[in-house]
Structures are given as C-alpha cells and as structure tokens.
Amino acid sequence: MSPDVSNWSFFSEHREEILSATLDHMTLVVIAMGIAILIAVPLGMFIVQRPAPRAIALGIANIFQTIPSLALFGFLIPIPFIGGIGKRTAIVALVLYALLPILRNTYVGLSGIDPAVLEAAEAMGMTQAQILFRVRFPLALAVILAGIRTATIITIGIATIAAAIGAGGLGTFIFRGVALVSDSLILAGAIPAALLALLADFLLGLVERQLRVV
Amino acid sequence: MRQKSASGGKTTLLCSRRELQLSIEMNAKMEDSSGNLIEFRDVSFRINDILNRLIVLGVSLEIPQGETLVLLGRSGSGKTTLLRLINAMLLPTQGQVLVKGRSTAEWDRICLRRGIGYVIQEAGLFPHFTVAENVALVPSLEKWDRERTAARVRELLSLVGLDASEFAKRRPRELSGGQRQRVGVARALAADPPILLMDEPFGALDPVTRAEMQREFRALAQRLQKTIVFVTHDLREALLLASRIVLLEAGRIVAVAPPREFLQIDHPEVRAFAASLGTNSGAPA
Numbered sequence: 288m289s290p291d292v293s294n295w296s297f298f299s300e301h302r303e304e305i306l307s308a309t310l311d312h313m314t315l316v317v318i319a320m321g322i323a324i325l326i327a328v329p330l331g332m333f334i335v336q337r338p339a340p341r342a343i344a345l346g347i348a349n350i351f352q353t354i355p356s357l358a359l360f361g362f363l364i365p366i367p368f369i370g371g372i373g374k375r376t377a378i379v380a381l382v383l384y385a386l387l388p389i390l391r392n393t394y395v396g397l398s399g400i401d402p403a404v405l406e407a408a409e410a411m412g413m414t415q416a417q418i419l420f421r422v423r424f425p426l427a428l429a430v431i432l433a434g435i436r437t438a439t440i441i442t443i444g445i446a447t448i449a450a451a452i453g454a455g456g457l458g459t460f461i462f463r464g465v466a467l468v469s470d471s472l473i474l475a476g477a478i479p480a481a482l483l484a485l486l487a488d489f490l491l492g493l494v495e496r497q498l499r500v501v
Numbered sequence: 502m503r504q505k506s507a508s509g510g511k512t513t514l515l516c517s518r519r520e521l522q523l524s525i526e527m528n529a530k531m532e533d534s535s536g537n538l539i540e541f542r543d544v545s546f547r548i549n550d551i552l553n554r555l556i557v558l559g560v561s562l563e564i565p566q567g568e569t570l571v572l573l574g575r576s577g578s579g580k581t582t583l584l585r586l587i588n589a590m591l592l593p594t595q596g597q598v599l600v601k602g603r604s605t606a607e608w609d610r611i612c613l614r615r616g617i618g619y620v621i622q623e624a625g626l627f628p629h630f631t632v633a634e635n636v637a638l639v640p641s642l643e644k645w646d647r648e649r650t651a652a653r654v655r656e657l658l659s660l661v662g663l664d665a666s667e668f669a670k671r672r673p674r675e676l677s678g679g680q681r682q683r684v685g686v687a688r689a690l691a692a693d694p695p696i697l698l699m700d701e702p703f704g705a706l707d708p709v710t711r712a713e714m715q716r717e718f719r720a721l722a723q724r725l726q727k728t729i730v731f732v733t734h735d736l737r738e739a740l741l742l743a744s745r746i747v748l749l750e751a752g753r754i755v756a757v758a759p760p761r762e763f764l765q766i767d768h769p770e771v772r773a774f775a776a777s778l779g780t781n782s783g784a785p786a
Binding site: 414 | 627
C-alpha cells in the first residue's frame, strides 16, 4: 500500500481528533496573539520618542527571540504562577516569542512617518496625544499589522512545540508520531498546522492591504 | 490678568475658550492700535546639541498687522528658524518673541499655534485624510460643528481655486504638487488665523505652476489682509510678494527694505542675490 493511501485513511479515521486538536491549537495562538498585541502595541507607542526605554524593550524582546523554543518552554516550567505544565505556560512562552515582531514593527511604523506631516501636525496646534492617535497610529497601522502577521505565523509554528509541556494542540500528533516513528501521525499534526499558517497569512494579508491607505 | 490666564492655559491641553476669547480681544486691540502683531526683541537662538551653534543672532524686528514680510536668505541663514520661533516650535535662547503682545514662552503653545496658519514646502498634508478632512483639521480640533466646518471647507477650497465637488473627497496622493500646495494654503487659513507663516511653500513646484501660484497668492494676500511671514531663497519671489524684505546672512539681519528699494541697497549679500536674478531665465517681476 502506498503511504498516500494510508495517510488518507488515517486522516479520515481520526478526523474528529485532528479537528479538536486544530481548534486547541488555534485557541492557543489566538490567546497568545491577543495578549502579545495588547502588550507590544502600547509598548511600541510608548518607546517611539523615548530612546532609553526603546533600547531596553527591543533588547529584551530580542533576547526572548534567540532562546530556542523548546528550551524556553523548559525554563518556564519551574517558575511559579506563570509556569508549570499546561496551556498557561505555553501561552506565556508564545507571547514572549510574538512580542518582538509586533514591537519592532510598531516602533518602525510609528517612527517612519514623513517629517513634513509631523511638522505640519505640530504647527497646526495638535497635542502630542492627538499626533500619536490621529496621525502616527493610523499611518503606521499597515506596518503594525505586518508585524502581527509575521508573529502569528511564527506562533502557529512554535505552538506545535507546546505539546511537549502538555498544552495540547497539533503538536500532540507530531510528538506522538516521532515517538512511534509514524509518518501518518506526524503529518496529521504538521499538515493542519501548515494550512493554518497559510490561511492566517492570507487573511491578515488581505486586511493589511485594506489598511495601506497611503 | 494676562499672566494668570497664560499659566491657567498650560494645564489644559485643548485650547480653552477663555484663551481663545482672550486672543480675539487681543486681536481687536491690536487692530485698533495698528500695533505690531509679531515682534522680535533681540532674539538669539542656539541649537542645543554638541556643536551648540548659533543659528539666529540678535534679531530685532517688528511686523505690523497686514504686512507680507519676506525672510530672504541662503540655506542655513536662519530664516526657517526665525519662522519657527514665531509659533513656538522653537523658543529663543535669548531675547523674546512677542505674538499679539505676549511672549511665545508665556503662550499656551497649542493655543498660539491654532491661531497661526502654517504652510510648508511639501505641504505636509495628512495622507490618510481626504482633502476636506485636511482643510478641516484645525476646525475639528476646535470642535466646530459639522455644518459650519463643511461650509468653511467649501469656501476655502474655492478661495484657493479648487472645485469642492471635484476635490473634497480625494486623497493627497491623487493631487498634483500645485493642487496639494493649494490644499495646504486652505488648511492653514481654515480657522481664519490673523497670522500666516509660510516656509518656501512653492519651492517644490515646477516653474510654471510656481509662477501661477505666486500670482494667485499675491492677489489672495491682498484680499485677505493677513499678516504673512514668508520664507524663501528666491529673490524674484521676494520682490513679487513682499511688502517688506528682510535679508538674512548667517543668522543676522543684514538688510530691510521694501521691494522697490531693496536692489539699491549697497551690501555684498544684496549684490550676491541681485546677481542671481540675472542667471534665472525670464524677466524679474
């Protein structure tokens, strides 16, 4: 029997399990992305005109990004409150990974505004807050969204590793498949994860194009 | 009383009504006495960086109501800095800049700026706003109601020669350079400020459009009776538009004269500028 046929029959037999793992996976990603956006976008707005905090924030976000993901999950397990086995730890780790792309793009987007526009805004008597929310932020939105898009795709990939600390999701199939030397199991995790990433990329790309007003 | 409201104004971000009322009263007073709307009193400005360069040195200048004053000079002569000292984008290191009789250091900056129109070279229009929204910027900051704002936008667009029904909904990227600059002028005039600051507004335009805009602007300035401070490095533009020309060199005023007398001044920098006239194509205005 060719491997294709065995994979297909495996998929159809385990359809419901795969579907529920996919939903678990999406839940992890959506929660982690939501938290990461809520942290990184306001933080990015804060650091735009403050060089010292900017260096620190981008530096720290950079460091998280360099830690191998499996190691980060491992480091978090013994930490009280945020650590332990399960979804919560996984979400913390995913948030830490998602921070950098969003934070960096927020900063780049907000700081890359045409100086003539900012000068006019200031000279017309806009307050700093009005300039931030009515000028900088709307003009930076497409760039910020590009960061969110990158972070989402990274998170969908890394979330498969979250299964190693018992957070569930599509990684469960992959780890089981590696242990049992079963291609079918590995593909049952990998294919939906890849499809999710492609779908997220496509949809966020559409939104991004809508927002690119300039 | 002036002092009190000035310090009170600093605590509120939005331009308070009292502050505005005050500036209107001051306006009226200024018009009565036909005094100076803007006055530089021995102003120096030093850049606050490692080099600590002096950009403006001991400038004293009185700008009465209704004048179109042109600040002429080479790049780096300090003319843009002088302009930015008027709307408190910069504050003098020494001396005082008085606007409507009150030092810019005392003014609530936001209030001061909302009463001063500002036009720059690339217009600096907000790319995410429509033409109408750009023009309505200061009225919207001042929370005008919708009808009044809409009427004002139509009035201003026609004032600068743009058909509102055709242009109001467009975005800046859908305009030519000249049209963008017209919108920039309309935006600066929106809240009917008594003062208009213009920093090489026509500098980025092609020569034909530029000449057209200059002619129209001269007519507009005569009609509106605003006090205009206009920065340029183009002597022909200065001669065409100014009621008085101030020539700057290395941060100092080296000559002040109405256009008719300007070319007769015996100063090397004046001669240098006069020489530049000959090299430009076409006859001086």
